[in-house]
Each structure stands twice: as C-alpha cells, then as structure tokens.
Amino acid sequence: MVQLIPPRERHSNCQIEAQINYKDLIAHPADGEYSKSAPLRILSMDIECAGRKGIFPKAEIDPVIQIANVVTRFGEEKPFVRNVFCMDTVSPIAATQLFSFDDEKEMLLKWRDFVEEVDPDVIIGYNTSNFDFPYLLDRAKHLKATKFPYWTRLKTKQSEHSSSRFSSAQLGARDTKTTNTNGRLQLDLLQLIQRDYHLRSYTLNAVCAHFLKEQKEDVHHSMITELYNGDSNSRRRLAVYCLKDAYLPQRLLDKLMCLVNYTEMARVTGVPFNFLLSRGQQVRFLSQLFRKSLEHGLLIPDVAKEGGGDDQYEGATVIEPKRGYYQMPVATLDFASLYPSIMQAHNLCYTTLLNQETVKKLNMKKDEDYIQTPNGDLFCTAKVRKGLLSQILEELLGARKRAKKDLAVETDPFKKAVLNGRQLALKVSANSVYGLTGATNGKLPCLPIASSTTSFGRQMIEKTKAEVEAKYNIANGYSHDAEVIYGDTDSVMVKFGTTDLAEAMKMGQEAADFVSGKFTKPIKLEFEKVYYPYLLINKKRYAGLYWTNPNKWDKMDTKGIETVRRDNCRLVQTVIETSLRMLLIDKDPEGAQE
DNA sequence: GGCGTCGAGCAT
DNA sequence: GATCATGCTCGACGCC
Numbered sequence: 001m002v003q004l005i006p007p008r009e010r011h012s013n014c015q016i017e018a019q020i021n022y023k024d025l026i027a028h029p030a031d032g033e034y035s036k037s038a039p040l041r042i043l044s045m046d047i048e049c050a051g052r053k054g055i056f057p058k059a060e061i062d063p064v065i066q067i068a069n070v071v072t073r074f075g076e077e078k079p080f081v082r083n084v085f086c087m088d089t090v091s092p093i094a095a096t097q098l099f100s101f102d103d104e105k106e107m108l109l110k111w112r113d114f115v116e117e118v119d120p121d122v123i124i125g126y127n128t129s130n131f132d133f134p135y136l137l138d139r140a141k142h143l144k145a146t147k148f149p150y151w152t153r154l155k156t157k158q159s160e161h162s163s164s165r166f167s168s169a170q171l172g173a174r175d176t177k178t179t180n181t182n183g184r185l186q187l188d189l190l191q192l193i194q195r196d197y198h199l200r201s202y203t204l205n206a207v208c209a210h211f212l213k214e215q216k217e218d219v220h221h222s223m224i225t226e227l228y229n230g231d232s233n234s235r236r237r238l239a240v241y242c243l244k245d246a247y248l249p250q251r252l253l254d255k256l257m258c259l260v261n262y263t264e265m266a267r268v269t270g271v272p273f274n275f276l277l278s279r280g281q282q283v284r285f286l287s288q289l290f291r292k293s294l295e296h297g298l299l300i301p302d303v304a305k306e307g308g309g310d311d312q313y314e315g316a317t318v319i320e321p322k323r324g325y326y327q328m329p330v331a332t333l334d335f336a337s338l339y340p341s342i343m344q345a346h347n348l349c350y351t352t353l354l355n356q357e358t359v360k361k362l363n364m365k366k367d368e369d370y371i372q373t374p375n376g377d378l379f380c381t382a383k384v385r386k387g388l389l390s391q392i393l394e395e396l397l398g399a400r401k402r403a404k405k406d407l408a409v410e411t412d413p414f415k416k417a418v419l420n421g422r423q424l425a426l427k428v429s430a431n432s433v434y435g436l437t438g439a440t441n442g443k444l445p446c447l448p449i450a451s452s453t454t455s456f457g458r459q460m461i462e463k464t465k466a467e468v469e470a471k472y473n474i475a476n477g478y479s480h481d482a483e484v485i486y487g488d489t490d491s492v493m494v495k496f497g498t499t500d501l502a503e504a505m506k507m508g509q510e511a512a513d514f515v516s517g518k519f520t521k522p523i524k525l526e527f528e529k530v531y532y533p534y535l536l537i538n539k540k541r542y543a544g545l546y547w548t549n550p551n552k553w554d555k556m557d558t559k560g561i562e563t564v565r566r567d568n569c570r571l572v573q574t575v576i577e578t579s580l581r582m583l584l585i586d587k588d589p590e591g592a593q594e
Numbered sequence: 595g596g597c598g599t600c601g602a603g604c605a606t
Numbered sequence: 607g608a609t610c611a612t613g614c615t616c617g618a619c620g621c622c
Contacts, residue, residue: 280610281609315606318613491606539605
C-alpha cells in the first residue's frame, strides 16, 4: 500500500534531494511569455550518404556527401541561412550558399565550425536522433576528425551517442539512440509525429503530404549515389533534394506549433524538455506530484519494487450491444473526463487512502469523514483532507478548459487543429493519472485508487442506463420507451424511439442534464451528438452519420472497423468505406451488399 | 471445420 | 533502467 508520509516519519531512502532540485530548476514565467528580444535560433538539417546499391549506409564505409542546413529565428517566416555543404562541385541554387569540398574530413570540420558560429538553441530534423547525429559522429571518428564532436555548448564536452531500448506499454518497444548536444535542444520531428499523430505512414513524404499538402522532392534512395557520381548538375539535383529535406521539418515544426506546445507541456509538467520525447508519461506525472507534495511538506516514499506486479484488476463495463441497423436517431451521452472526475469527486488519492484500523482508531464517521468505494476501499473525504491528485487534475483540466476556450474563438483552421491537439494532450495527461495508479510495475502504483476508480465507473454507467430507461418511457407520458442500445466505459447510446432529429437532440440534452444532477461534482454527463442512421456491428465496432445540429450532418464516423485500422491493405479500406457510404448516406442497402 | 491461444490494433 | 490502464474483436495458426 502506498501512502505519502509526513517528513518526520520519513525513512532513509526518501527522495528529498530530487524535490529540492526540481524546485530550483523549474522557472515559472508567466503564461505565453516568450522572449522577443533574443529569439531562438533553430537549425534544421539533413545529411545524404553515398550508400552502396541496396545496402543501408554504414558509417565505417559509406561517406557523407552532403549536409543541408536551414536556420530560422523563432517567430520569423523565412529562414535567414540556407546552405549545403557538399562533396565535389555543384551547380548554383537560388538563394542558397554552396560550399564545395574535396575532402570529407574537412567538410565535416567546417560544418562543425558552422554550427558553432550559428550557435543554434534548437536542432531539428527528420530521424536525426537515430540516423543523422550518430552517423556524423561515427563517420567523424572513422575519419579521425577528433575536433568534430565538440559542437555542444559545453566547449570541453564531447558529443557522443548511445543506444538504449525504450519500452513502454503505450508506445511499444523502440530502439532509440541519443546524442548529447548540451545546451542545444533537439527535436526529432519523426519521433514527435510518431508520438502525437496517428498516421498510416511516417515517411517524411507521407507526413508532409498529410500536413503540408506538399510532396517532397522525390529522389529514390537508390538514386543518391548515381546522382552524386554524375556531374555538377546531377549533384545540384541531389542538393536541392537534401535542402528540401532539411527545410520540411522546419515547416512541420511551424505548422504544428511543436515548439510552443512542447514548451507548454514541459512547463505544465515540470520535466526537462528532452524528457517529453525520450521518456514516458510516468516522469511527467511524478514530477507534478513532487511539486505538489513539496508545497504541502510531504515526502514521497521510494517504493520498493514488488516481485509479482502481475495482479490485474477489473476495468470498465462494456454494455452488451443490441446489434443492428438503426434508421432513427441514436443520442450519445458521454461522461466528460470520466476517471479524472471520479478521482476528484470522491477524493481518491495516495494521501487520502485509509484502512479499517485507522478508521477505528480515529473514530471516523462513515460518509462524513470517510467513504467506502464500491470496491471496498476506504478514503477520507475532502473535508478531512483534500487529495493531491484532485489538485493536479484540477490544474490539468483547467488548462484544457482554457485551450478549448481559445479553440472556440480561433478562426484559422490550422491553429484550431493544433489547439485541439493540445487540449487532447492535456486530456491524455489527466487520464494517465489514473493509468499510473494502476501500473503495477511502475514507480508509484496504488491499486486501491485504480480499482476504486473503475468500480465507480462501472456503477455509474449502469446507473445512467437505468435512470434514462426509467424516465423516458411510455408510462411517464413519452411517446416511446427509450432504450440504451450500447455503451462503453463512459458513454451510453440511447435510442429514444423518435424519428425526429431535433427532438432526439433535445431529449439527449435534457437526459444528460438530468443524469448529471444525480452525481457528485465535477462529474458531468454531456450530450455530444446524435448518430442517424447508426450501424452497430459489435462491441467497439460501429458506424454512423454524426449530427450536432439538426440541419446537416457533420461527418461519417466509424469506430473499430477496417476503415480506421491500419493493418489491412488499402483496398479493404476503400471497399468497406464505399459500402458504408451507400448504407448510411445513400441509404441503399442493395448497393452496399455488392 | 470447430476450438483454443496469441498478438495486433483498436475503443475508452 | 526504464515502462499509464483494461476490454474487445478478429485474423492467423496449430491441432485433431
């Protein structure tokens, strides 16, 4: 059982040092205050190697032939440096400096000088962490360019790369290489996009097509060596390609507002910037917990790792679906941030967990001083002590509310999308608080919190179903008996029976408010949308037209079906998508069958 | 062909 | 030396 302990009871292996360091290290500038006087310099780069046919380049054998660089001041539209360091001669490129070399070692060293002179604060690129940086360092070592690795901001510190296996339940196992560039932040756009976006393909080409609606200069990798061995015109073509590969990450960075968002995230959670890409969700949460506990003079015990860690607990309920094709509106009611709101409403926290003994000893009164969760665990009420988790969740959800507010007034479609991504990220952060209490092999697990949270959830969804069906029926003067045809974790799908869209929406809204009133704050059931028509295939597999206003539908929504899965060929996706369109939009079941 | 197990990929 | 969770479907595969 994990509980925070007051300082005087601390034991020897507590982590007091970590707390003090965190407090000293974290600056809290006012929201949105970015330095205008000394804008960050961002270097976006890309290298090309002359590989052998069909073999992936190896630093001990294949030379680096071009290094393209684009340097931008943060906030400015256009870069102020565009150059390419090349081996051999290259025909001129507009608005671009070209540096030709005969000697590869000299080129690498001159590039190092260039980096030192530009002195970038941030270095970005595409797959730089796993390819460009290690390759350059290995190549320099092979060429005995001993001065090369000194390109960090610590003049006497060598840049080195090391490999590690990063594994996380969320992101899967990944072999990653890291390179130190002390004083210069790194942002590998490949890593970033793999983390934050759900795409079918993560090649630079596909990613740019998706976000920038722009293809990259297409040179197949087998062509690189050929172009290099040609004349100065073919090498020019290669340099243009290389330059574009350096520029596109910069464009992505700007479009997706990565730097701003990641800075915000680092500030909210209080972890160093590079942790955001190189580490998991856990450190972010722990860091926040450290901060909060310091405010309250609490220490966090260094929990000894338990051997087993395999004990599972019960999760959420999925209501048995009444499968079928519904040619009438089906309203969707959702609990907003279900698990975080449960933890807040019932004050579930490490600091509020009790056991029978304590309750007896302190003569606490049930439901006044403490509560018993459906799972049987005991927590004290907020009156006795407000939990730290509640406070952290309040902060995260507050930030999310602000993001959503900005989103509502923003008109630029792309900034809208980004703000949407941000509020989603904050939601993920808030939701991960629950996840971490249940991570038995994590740093600070607490199963009573996790299983109590899910037990409340199970109880709530059952109650919602019962309340809705008990109120909206013929006996109570409504025209039809409402029916909950499906539900998963925090949502219920209600068929009110009416065929009128506007009426279904009105009833949905009303039902959401009605049910919300039956639960403790800040738990809230929201009416979000109506599906009409609605095709319910199975648990976690359905499709429907998504309506938020009665005059026109917003989109076709499909969940769990092949159209959203990435483990099929494109043909399957298109066939099913067209069938669904016929079925839902054209309402032509005959066509769909073919 | 039915039955169980496993892993991928999704929903929440 | 790290690593948020459980529930569910479906296809692949082995077995008889």
